[in-house]
Amino acid sequence: MTTADKIALFSAIGGWVSGIGTLLAVIISLYLANRRAKVRLKCDAGERIIITQGAHPDAENQPGVAITITNLTALPVTITTLGWACGKKNYWHQMLGDPESARLPKRLEYGEQGFFWISLAGKEETWFEGFAQQLKERGANPKKMKVSVSTSSGGVFRFTPDKELLKRFITAFAKI
Numbered sequence: 001m002t003t004a005d006k007i008a009l010f011s012a013i014g015g016w017v018s019g020i021g022t023l024l025a026v027i028i029s030l031y032l033a034n035r036r037a038k039v040r041l042k043c044d045a046g047e048r049i050i051i052t053q054g055a056h057p058d059a060e061n062q063p064g065v066a067i068t069i070t071n072l073t074a075l076p077v078t079i080t081t082l083g084w085a086c087g088k089k090n091y092w093h094q095m096l097g098d099p100e101s102a103r104l105p106k107r108l109e110y111g112e113q114g115f116f117w118i119s120l121a122g123k124e125e126t127w128f129e130g131f132a133q134q135l136k137e138r139g140a141n142p143k144k145m146k147v148s149v150s151t152s153s154g155g156v157f158r159f160t161p162d163k164e165l166l167k168r169f170i171t172a173f174a175k176i
Contacts, residue, residue: 039155040072045147046162050100050117064098065118065165067147071108078152079106079114084131085148085158086140092131094118105152125172132172142169 001009048066071077081104084092094116096104101117108114120127135142145166146158160166 037073037075039075039077039151039153039157041077041149041151041157042070042072043147043149043157043159044068044162045159046165047120047168060121062100062119062121063124064100064120067116067118069106069108069114069116069149071110071112074110076110077108079108079149080104080152081148081150082116083148083150085146086135086138086142086144090135090138090140091148092134128168128172129175132169132176135169135173136176142166142173145169 045065045067048064050062050064052061067082069079082094082096084094096102096116096118098117098119100115100119102114106114106116118127132142135145143166145161147161149157149159151157
């Protein structure tokens with residue numbers, strides 16, 4: 001094989017390698033451009049107490065259920081509904097109207113949190129008992145209670161509440 005033949009052979013191999021590299025680059029770029037970013041949320045739900053800032057000694061602390069949702073996705077997410085789910089068939093939409101709570105729909109940018117508050121001031125026991133009664137009527141198991149979060153993109157996420165909050169549901173259910 002002469003030097004001219006070797007140069008022609010390496011030139012042909014180089015053309016094939018660059019063609020395959022270009023094809024792989026196009027396939028990878030199309031894959032990256034067409035994949036959808038997966039929505040990731042973090043949720044914390046539990047019994048909390050709001051302490052009024054600068055309150056004088058006579059002020060009362062406000063008990064309630066706090067639901068905090070954090071957007072872990074690089075894209076903005078809009079929370080459209082909050083509720084409680086127990087199994088596949090049982091769902092309760094949670095109405096929010098307390099001034100301490102964020103309003104729905106709530107748009108969350110990356111890393112931003114939404115704070116949703118359900119005040120139990122003056123109805124701490126009756127709220128759980130009423131919920132437990134509805135669970136019993138529907139034959140639902142309070143141990144399967146989840147916080148349900150819906151987004152504007154159609155995603156529904158379910159999160160387990162704190163152990164203490166779950167225990168309150170179970171205790172109220174056992175009393176009925």
